[in-house]
Amino acid sequence: MTEDSTPRPDAERPPVDPGHTQEVDVEHTRAFGPPPGQAPLLPPQEPVREPVWASGPDYTAAPSQAMSGPKPWSAGEHPAYANNPYSATATQSVPAKQATKGPSWLAVFLIAGLAALLAGLTGGLFGGWLGATDRFDGLDLRSGQDAGATPQPGAGATTRPGGTVANIAANATPSVVTIQVQAADGDGTGSGWVLDDKGHIVTNNHVVASAASGGEITVVLSNGKESKATIVGRDVSYDLAVLKVDRTDLTPLPIGDSNAVVVGDPVIAVGAPLGLDSTVTTGIVSALNRPVTPGNADDQSFINAIQTDAAINPGNSGGPLLDMQGRVIGINTAIARVAGQSIGGQSGNIGVGFAIPSAQVKITVDQLIRTGKAEHPIIGVMLDRQYQGEGIRIAEDSADNPAVTPDGPAAKAGLRAGDVITAFEGRPMTDPDALVVAIRSKAVGSTVTLTVVRDGKSRDVKMVLQGRSD
Template sequence: MGYYDDEDNHTESKPESDNPSRQQRESRLRGGWFLSGFIGAIVGMVCLLIFAPILSDLGVFPYQVTGSQNSNTTGSATFNRQVNVDVTSSVTDAVDKVSPAVVAVINLQKANFFDNKYTESGIGSGIIYKKDNQYAYVVTNNHVVSGAEKVEVRLSDELKTSATVLGKDSLYDLAVLRIPAKNVKTVAEFGNSSKLKRGEPAIAIGNPLGFSGSVTEGIISSTNRTIQVDSNNASIEAQVLQTDAAINPGNSGGALVNIGGQVIGINSSKIASTGSSTDESVEGIGFAIPINVAKPIINELETNRKIERPMLGISIVDLSMVPSEEASQLEIPSKIKTGLVVTDVQRSSPAAGSGLEAGDVITEINGYKIKSYIDFSTYMYTKLHAGQNVTIKYYRMGKEHTTKLTLGSKTFS
């Protein structure tokens, strides 16, 4: 019982209860694999935590890993991983390139007549655009240094130096300063504002609210915007760049930069406030003087310390602003819809020498038909120059006349 004879091999067979089943053998085998795998995983994790910082330092990982072990009251270990990402882009390259040339411009004034101490009256920004063996030259906004009894420039490394105001132009809100060259290491590169496209990146760098070296980024919103600017009883439509990069008080005179790190405009918060036709606050609208417009003015201020602009020597009012009853007394032809009414002629002025009188209605200058007062001023200050001979067409008591004169000069400082 319990044994049988194999006719061929005559082997003995153990009782069935003593021979493990196949299912039991597989269960034991799986248990062994799991235990081995679990132990291997624990060993691997410990090795990774120990050797990860070493491998990171050797550049094996694309990030840096630093391990630190802190013991708590229960004796357990906590490992912290620090990941440092080195971000470099076209924007960061552009900022690195031009930032050392963007400075703070400090307007200093005396607190009172008897006190010889100067106090900070205002702060703006400026751009170092030129350097020679002795001096470096800074362009900023005229309103930044307006009324200053002393001007200081703070370089990007926080060093301060006294500055000399070489020249100012209130019409285009520009000024040129001169500082010692010894501590100046970087000079900004001017770009070409006529090549700009709407939507391309724009970076504003300056000192808004006194925060040195602040950077804001946006795009060029418009390349050919015109804003009415008033100065010294003159008004013009100034061409400006519009951007949504934030431009705030203190940014004035700072750089508007393209993606190549070239200066394409000079920021002006004054123009921004002038361009706002409502009392409501706006966002995403900033203005800068195109560098192509600014360059000839900068060169003139650096060389001659002033801008001489043409002058007629008359006071005028836009014909469209004259009440209809008064306009009828001028007896101008009905076909004449636009022009400038002369209200006063200065003594010994070019206009006085040409025979112009109060009540005359000027319709053309050098063949350019006048559309409005702003249009006339813009044309004269941007297309004509002092000392130039011009021809003026005007109406007096219904009759057309022509006269010639040599334009005088006027400065806006």
């Protein structure tokens, strides 16, 4: 397999070490249907007289009457009024008509005009007060359209010092969203975050992939407001996707430099694990450059991941991993699981989570927004997965496919079939997937150095990575 070919079938995979980071769970939570709505309130209906059981109280009567037995309504009574003035047998007497002189027509018009003026003035003042105090904030008067106020930072933004978890979380949560997906093969829930003021939302590809060929994606803000979203672009290999909502008033999260992160740095994960929106967990950076390849043969991803012990669970996928300045340094993507200890096909947090570094996110997201697809850097070789020695050996030529792609980066650098790659950019290489992950963590056009052994002699070779879009 070359580092830029379709992944090999599962049957061709070598045995997996239980501790290997390949064994990860990237399934998102299943979205549950909305809670049942309340029955609509109907106007009171005049009750229909029904036979009254002799042995039971009449619950249509007043409470005091219900305790003492049924009491029939009299002909002049009505359930909504003390007396029914329209009853044919009303007991009230009607006073005799007195001969009085009514107001003149001029007085009538003056009174009507004054009443209309007062009503307009009162309505305008009352409406202005409602608008100024946001009393209509919870009402969506534009049925079928995106509406609602912009989410605001929580109390911790002002009541807690800057740089604390509470302060960072309060400022970040308005920019983190829950993503609900409805598709033919089922519903799902994930997380995402606001990239810019143009309505772009970043998430994982596996969160929205089921709706790519037909389905509905809804972005739910931290204040509960919903907007329909469309897919701008997505990439399986990097497990990234960009969505678009019809809003320009959302606050984007700043993006940090994942290359400056070191092991031990404190981090904050924000998302919607198990559908619980605006959930905040904390931890540290446990390791860097973890080669993680979640997914199946037809949707496998290659991630040079940041490992963290911050609690990450199904549903966190696509949410941001923040540093202590509130900047995005990664996108929470996968979790390790212990074989046989999952429930319903999903496992929870065991303190081993993985995030896509922000350096990779910036490159890929920019490509997805510009072209709708991402470029993958390649060196143009086929790897021998049966090789058991030190390093990674380039496969032998076959009748149909040369092991080294003609005019590719490796060919131009002088690599041949049978050469063994022992290091990439100074990092020892022992696993083919780790090499693929390392290559794909670089940008197209980057110059990289490989350490290659041929005939027992080691040498360093440089090459410029080429790009290819799948």
